[in-house]
Amino acid sequence: MSAVKPRILTVNQIGYPASGPKSFRYAEAGGAFEVIHASTGEVAFAGETAPARQDEAAGTPVSLGDFSGLSEPGTYRIRINGEASSPFVIANNPYADLHTGLLKAFYFFRCGCELKEEFAGPWAHQACHLAEGIVYGEPDRRRDSAGGWHDAGDYGKYTGPGAKAVADLLLAYELYPQAFRRTVPLPESDGRTPDVLHECRYELEWLLKMQDERTGGAFHKLTTKQFPALDVMPEDDLAELYFLPVSAAATGCFAAVMAMAARIYRLFDGAFADLCLDAAKRAWRWLLDHPEVPGFKNPADIGTGEYGDAQDLDERYWAAAELFRTTGDEAFHEAFRRLALQQFPKFELGWADMGAYGSLAYLLDGPENTDPTLYARLKEELLTEADKLLAICSGDGYGISLTPADYIWGSNMVVMNRAMLLLMAFRFGGKTEYEHAALDHVHYLLGRNALDYSYVTGYGDRPVMHPHHRPSVGDRVAEPVPGLVIGGPNRGLNDDCMMEHLQGEAPARCFIDDELSYAGNEVTIYWNSPAVFVVSHFVL
Ligand code: G3I
Ligand code: 9MR
Ligand code: ZN
Numbered sequence: 001m002s003a004v005k006p007r008i009l010t011v012n013q014i015g016y017p018a019s020g021p022k023s024f025r026y027a028e029a030g031g032a033f034e035v036i037h038a039s040t041g042e043v044a045f046a047g048e049t050a051p052a053r054q055d056e057a058a059g060t061p062v063s064l065g066d067f068s069g070l071s072e073p074g075t076y077r078i079r080i081n082g083e084a085s086s087p088f089v090i091a092n093n094p095y096a097d098l099h100t101g102l103l104k105a106f107y108f109f110r111c112g113c114e115l116k117e118e119f120a121g122p123w124a125h126q127a128c129h130l131a132e133g134i135v136y137g138e139p140d141r142r143r144d145s146a147g148g149w150h151d152a153g154d155y156g157k158y159t160g161p162g163a164k165a166v167a168d169l170l171l172a173y174e175l176y177p178q179a180f181r182r183t184v185p186l187p188e189s190d191g192r193t194p195d196v197l198h199e200c201r202y203e204l205e206w207l208l209k210m211q212d213e214r215t216g217g218a219f220h221k222l223t224t225k226q227f228p229a230l231d232v233m234p235e236d237d238l239a240e241l242y243f244l245p246v247s248a249a250a251t252g253c254f255a256a257v258m259a260m261a262a263r264i265y266r267l268f269d270g271a272f273a274d275l276c277l278d279a280a281k282r283a284w285r286w287l288l289d290h291p292e293v294p295g296f297k298n299p300a301d302i303g304t305g306e307y308g309d310a311q312d313l314d315e316r317y318w319a320a321a322e323l324f325r326t327t328g329d330e331a332f333h334e335a336f337r338r339l340a341l342q343q344f345p346k347f348e349l350g351w352a353d354m355g356a357y358g359s360l361a362y363l364l365d366g367p368e369n370t371d372p373t374l375y376a377r378l379k380e381e382l383l384t385e386a387d388k389l390l391a392i393c394s395g396d397g398y399g400i401s402l403t404p405a406d407y408i409w410g411s412n413m414v415v416m417n418r419a420m421l422l423l424m425a426f427r428f429g430g431k432t433e434y435e436h437a438a439l440d441h442v443h444y445l446l447g448r449n450a451l452d453y454s455y456v457t458g459y460g461d462r463p464v465m466h467p468h469h470r471p472s473v474g475d476r477v478a479e480p481v482p483g484l485v486i487g488g489p490n491r492g493l494n495d496d497c498m499m500e501h502l503q504g505e506a507p508a509r510c511f512i513d514d515e516l517s518y519a520g521n522e523v524t525i526y527w528n529s530p531a532v533f534v535v536s537h538f539v540l
Contacts, residue, residue, distance in 0.1 A: 252315025
């Protein structure tokens with residue numbers, strides 16, 4: 001448990017941009033409040049909360065205290081009814097360190113290399129998972145499998161989740177290069193290529209190994225048959241690794257992310273860009289040759305993450321969009337137009353439903369390069385989606401776009417994905433409400449929520465301390481690996497620990513900071529990556 005007791009008076013525990021709107025939440029009837037200087041107790045601002053409203057997701061009344069009128073940089077606390085909030089800053093650029101920490105998390109997820117003390121501090125460990133993997137069903141066929149990022153609290157490596165994580169980071173870099181001017185630093189830092197591209201390349205080099213050289217399809221995943229025990233360090237996880245069969249979903253997002261990489265790395269390393277583009281085209285040909293294939297299912301003797309996804313049209317759609325955007329080749333445009341006519345979600349950014357990456361790639365290509373009718377339609381649909389999210393935000397006590405039903409396994413990804421969509425709508429539609437709503441999602445992640453938790457390890461006054469993350473459990477360091485976004489409240493209570501402790505809790509309170517709770521307190525690369533994207537928007 002955290003040293004700090006949960007408070008009903010919640011803020012973004014990092015702080016607020018000086019120029020933006022600022023508000024706290026109080027999970028009871030409010031009244032007069034003060035914002036005080038944290039060091040002197042001197043009053044800097046005084047106000048009155050709005051009347052409390054019942055919040056369905058949290059199951060409590062919530063009142064909102066607005067202190068946007070205060071913009072003087074400093075460190076403050078809120079005081080109301082004799083209670084005090086976490087300290088927080090008002091600053092011109094409050095999220096720069098958080099942003100670096102969220103990006104550095106990917107370095108900590110690295111597999112196949114030693115994490116040296118110089119970069120990893122007390123979380124250093126030996127190189128892991130260096131053995132060749134066996135192609136499942138072909139016991140005599142072994143292939144190089146080293147590198148990339150561990151998926152999560154487990155040590156599996158999965159193609160689709162890896163593609164989503166890289167896509168978020170590359171999109172963040174494309175749209176917000178200013179946020180990536182600082183060095184992390186990483187072993188590869190050279191002052192020339194931005195560190196985010198070094199980090200993504202570490203994963204891309206591994207993803208390239210997931211392409212079956214015989215067919216061009218991408219293996220769905222690379223894992224041991226079962227998960228190791230929770231306290232096993234990566235270098236001690238020595239069970240055989242298996243390449244699980246090629247799937248269309250994996251091949252589609254592999255093609256997409258490789259086409260994206262070809263475009264972005266072109267400026268820094270032409271040979272690598274060529275390699276990525278060839279891999280993308282080869283994967284695309286596999287997709288054309290396999291128009292209808294069943295989705296991936298774990299064979300009976302495999303117990304690691306399935307990441308099943310029977311719908312692969314969205315991955316094909318995304319691949320066509322990126323290949324078109326990167327090459328300008330009309331054949332890909334034609335394929336995209338045809339796929340756009342099919343029914344599947346076009347504005348989801350998940351590990352299964354990836355349609356939004358395709359829609360956004362097309363929109364980012366710009367009206368001059370695309371079909372005006374389709375461009376206009378996708379833009380309108382994006383704004384409609386974002387308006388729906390805004391409507392949910394305005395009814396939510398904490399200002400976010402989740403309905404009570406949306407608190408599922410990995411709800412913090414839903415929070416960050418929706419903030420991403422709002423920011424894209426801001427880019428294409430201009431309304432500041434979109435940007436402000438996205439910022440409210442950041443405040444939720446950093447502590448302004450029903451449980452007063454910062455859901456990012458190592459950041460904030462009351463961060464999660466016991467993530468379901470094997471290195472954090474197995475090492476001898478008290479503090480968890482920092483910068484990790486944990487899954488978040490999950491009304492499904494999909495593990496024994498949640499079932500035991502959280503019966504009857506309101507959706508936004510279905511969370512326990514216990515290392516056994518994998519369905520609420522695990523970490524993954526694709527929960528960190530949309531957080532990097534969203535925070536990038538707010539970093540100067
Ligand atoms: O989308 C449906 C929603 O429509 C429905 O209302 C809701 C009700 O339960 O369920 C939603 O589906 C959930 C789905 O995640 C949403 O993404 C499923 O219940 C839930 O079981 C499923 O959880 C996935 C979990 O694996 C179990 O398969 C998580 O998304 C996914 O992030 C997680 O991934 C694991 C890997 O398998 C192994 N590595 C760690 C990683 C993180 O825990
Ligand atoms: O540790 C595993 C975690 O990474 C997965 O997300 C989760 C769901 O697939 O499973 C965890 O492993 C648990 C297993 O499913 C059930 N027995 C306890 C395991 C945790 O040590
Ligand atoms: Zn490893």
